[in-house]
Amino acid sequence: MDAKNALKTWEMSNSVETISTADEIYRYDKKQQQDILTAKPWEKDPHYFKYIKISALALLKMVMHARSGGNLEVMGLLLGKVDGNTMIVMDSFALPVEGTETRVNAQAQAYEYMAAYTESAKLVKRLENAIGWYHSHPGYGCWLSGIDVSTQMLNQQFQEPFVAIVIDPVRTISAGKVNIGAFRTYPKGYKPPDEGPSEYQSIPLNKIEDFGVHCKHYYTLDISYFKSSMDRKLLESLWNKYWVNTLSSSSLLTNADYTTGQIFDLSDKLEQSEAQLGRGGFMLGMETHEKKSEDKLAKATTDGCKTTMEAIHGLMSQVIKDRLFNQIHLPAP
Amino acid sequence: MATNMEVEYGNPGVMASAGTSGSVSISLHPLVIMNVSEHWTRVRAQEGKPQQVLGALIGKQKGRNIEVMNSFELLFDIIDSDIVVNMDYYNTKEEQFKQVFSTMDFLGWYTTGDEPTESDIKVHKQICRINESPILLKLNPFARHADLPVAVYESVIDLVNGEATMLFVELQYTLATEEAERIGVDHVARVSTSEAGEGSTVAEHLIAQHSAIKMLHSRVQLILEYVKAVQAGEVPKNHDILREAYSLCYRLPVLNTDKFKEDFFDQCNDVCLMAYLGTITKGCNTINQFVNKFNVLYDRQGMGRRIRGLFF
Numbered sequence: 037m038d039a040k041n042a043l044k045t046w047e048m049s050n051s052v053e054t055i056s057t058a059d060e061i062y063r064y065d066k067k068q069q070q071d072i073l074t075a076k077p078w079e080k081d082p083h084y085f086k087y088i089k090i091s092a093l094a095l096l097k098m099v100m101h102a103r104s105g106g107n108l109e110v111m112g113l114l115l116g117k118v119d120g121n122t123m124i125v126m127d128s129f130a131l132p133v134e135g136t137e138t139r140v141n142a143q144a145q146a147y148e149y150m151a152a153y154t155e156s157a158k159l160v161k162r163l164e165n166a167i168g169w170y171h172s173h174p175g176y177g178c179w180l181s182g183i184d185v186s187t188q189m190l191n192q193q194f195q196e197p198f199v200a201i202v203i204d205p206v207r208t209i210s211a212g213k214v215n216i217g218a219f220r221t222y223p224k225g226y227k228p229p230d231e232g233p234s235e236y237q238s239i240p241l242n243k244i245e246d247f248g249v250h251c252k253h254y255y256t257l258d259i260s261y262f263k264s265s266m267d268r269k270l271l272e273s274l275w276n277k278y279w280v281n282t283l284s285s286s287s288l289l290t291n292a293d294y295t296t297g298q299i300f301d302l303s304d305k306l307e308q309s310e311a312q313l314g315r316g317g318f319m320l321g322m323e324t325h326e327k328k329s330e331d332k333l334a335k336a337t338t339d340g341c342k343t344t345m346e347a348i349h350g351l352m353s354q355v356i357k358d359r360l361f362n363q364i365h366l367p368a369p
Numbered sequence: 370m371a372t373n374m375e376v377e378y379g380n381p382g383v384m385a386s387a388g389t390s391g392s393v394s395i396s397l398h399p400l401v402i403m404n405v406s407e408h409w410t411r412v413r414a415q416e417g418k419p420q421q422v423l424g425a426l427i428g429k430q431k432g433r434n435i436e437v438m439n440s441f442e443l444l445f446d447i448i449d450s451d452i453v454v455n456m457d458y459y460n461t462k463e464e465q466f467k468q469v470f471s472t473m474d475f476l477g478w479y480t481t482g483d484e485p486t487e488s489d490i491k492v493h494k495q496i497c498r499i500n501e502s503p504i505l506l507k508l509n510p511f512a513r514h515a516d517l518p519v520a521v522y523e524s525v526i527d528l529v530n531g532e533a534t535m536l537f538v539e540l541q542y543t544l545a546t547e548e549a550e551r552i553g554v555d556h557v558a559r560v561s562t563s564e565a566g567e568g569s570t571v572a573e574h575l576i577a578q579h580s581a582i583k584m585l586h587s588r589v590q591l592i593l594e595y596v597k598a599v600q601a602g603e604v605p606k607n608h609d610i611l612r613e614a615y616s617l618c619y620r621l622p623v624l625n626t627d628k629f630k631e632d633f634f635d636q637c638n639d640v641c642l643m644a645y646l647g648t649i650t651k652g653c654n655t656i657n658q659f660v661n662k663f664n665v666l667y668d669r670q671g672m673g674r675r676i677r678g679l680f681f
Contacts, residue, residue: 344647
């Protein structure tokens with residue numbers, strides 16, 4: 037401990053200028069990137085990129101942008117670079133497109149904006165290139181829809197290296213954790229080796245078909261985050277002011293709409309599984325049917341449990357606040 | 370001669386006299402702070418040594434309330450050791466951000482450094498050409514104290530030695546509270562401490578609440594210590610602080626009306642109902658699985674008996 041303190045005091049008194057290794061990642065080495073781009077190691081292996089590192093700033097920007105869209109999907113681009121089989125996202129910026137399903141048309145206006153933005157960014161020493169795109173799925177989870185898969189396949193043909201990030205601002209707030217996923221598609225016709233069951237996520241009934249049809253065409257990347265030493269300092273001091281918001285926020289209130297939607301969805305799923313169960317009992321080949329109806333009911337159960345837990349968490353905070361601030365018994369004068 | 374010296378040394382000539390209060394209230398989003406920090410880190414990593422960075426602040430202004438929501442970098446040239454903002458670059462960027470953030474306006478500019486200096490005044494005058502009363506945000510990357518090293522200023526025109534000069538007035542700011550942002554900031558702040566997330570979401574949730582309550586507790590302790598010290602005569606009485614502490618105590622309990630109790634219990638009941646729903650669904654599922662397994666076991670035997678019965 038003493039040596040550490042001594043080092044710190046020495047560093048401070050001499051205003052040591054060395055950049056810590058944590059901040060090295062912020063330096064853009066043009067030559068290194070050019071070499072990687074000419075070598076193109078990802079062409080031989082469709083599963084080349086396994087990890088993705090997102091900077092604290094990029095994450096915050098994406099979350100804020102997704103949240104500002106409300107219930108409409110929003111879209112933007114990611115800037116960054118590549119390092120071995122890790123993709124690194126340094127920054128993100130929003131694109132001026134409307135959240136409609138026909139996003140393929142909106143690409144033209146987006147391209148213009150993109151070109152203008154990256155040019156002006158280079159002038160202020162933001163030298164990274166576009167490394168991917170992100171969009172939001174407000175309320176229905178992080179996965180790639182049919183259109184997303186075709187867009188991403190196109191991107192991976194012409195703009196390699198490219199990654200697709202999906203963020204769900206509504207589930208972020210309801211679960212209290214950032215709901216985000218990073219994906220890369222397999223090229224057409226490629227049969228991926230059977231990977232183990234991925235983490236289950238609850239998908240609303242009206243989207244579940246879209247999810248199921250395409251879920252084998254892409255794989256998820258492992259996400260980790262990084263921040264600079266300056267960020268770390270700021271975040272620590274930010275906490276000194278921000279703790280008030282942690283206590284005062286009430287997820288039950290902010291998420292009332294979403295919770296109601298989830299309960300509706302759950303009731304639909306239960307109805308469906310009930311129909312399945314009724315039919316399954318009379319067939320001789322009972323085993324396969326059992327599995328299906330079991331699956332439906334089991335999935336509906338997981339969804340129900342998730343919604344319940346989130347509601348209970350919200351109530352826990354409310355009860356804590358009530359105990360802290362309401363149950364003070366002033367002594368009778 | 371004396372006046373020249375003052376202006377050169379910066380500080381006395383640049384800040385308005387203490388006691389001048391600001392005219393607007395500022396609400397700052399943490400995203401802006403992260404933006405500035407990243408800009409500074411990036412330039413330092415590219416150039417090898419720290420440099421002063423400059424940028425623009427955008428957000429919404431409603432009357433006397435300014436909400437600073439986002440920011441972007443600005444290009445500047447150094448001409449004769451003076452910072453000159455590149456207005457063409459600003460105009461291009463303004464077009465761009467109007468496309469994406471149509472509801473936001475240009476509010477002011479930011480830079481890195483400690484106390485405001487003469488050169489800041491000069492840049493501020495240039496910015497005044499875009500927006501008549503911009504605000505300045507200063508981030509100090511070398512601050513030693515644990516407080517947030519961010520300060521916000523606005524400008525006033527005051528009479529100093531007979532001539533109208535521009536001076537800075539420090540403004541108080543609050544941190545904007547957006548739920549998703551808070552979760553993002555929380556997540557990123559804690560990501561280095563716990564690499565392998567615990568399996569229990571309840572524990573995570575409670576840990577977050579616990580940290581906040583710890584802070585509250587430490588603050589309350591501080592006030593308590595102060596009051597005890599005043600009582601013991603060690604510290605001089607400060608009536609302002611004592612008055613505020615008293616009014617704080619007087620506000621507890623925060624809400625104790627019947628209507629509140631009713632609503633609170635309603636909310637509790639709703640959540641309990643949802644818990645009931647979840648539990649019953651889970652129970653149904655377990656029973657269903659059990660029945661299916663039971664059927665498989667006994668029907669197999671039944672099937673065998675029936676087939677044997679058919680043949681014999």
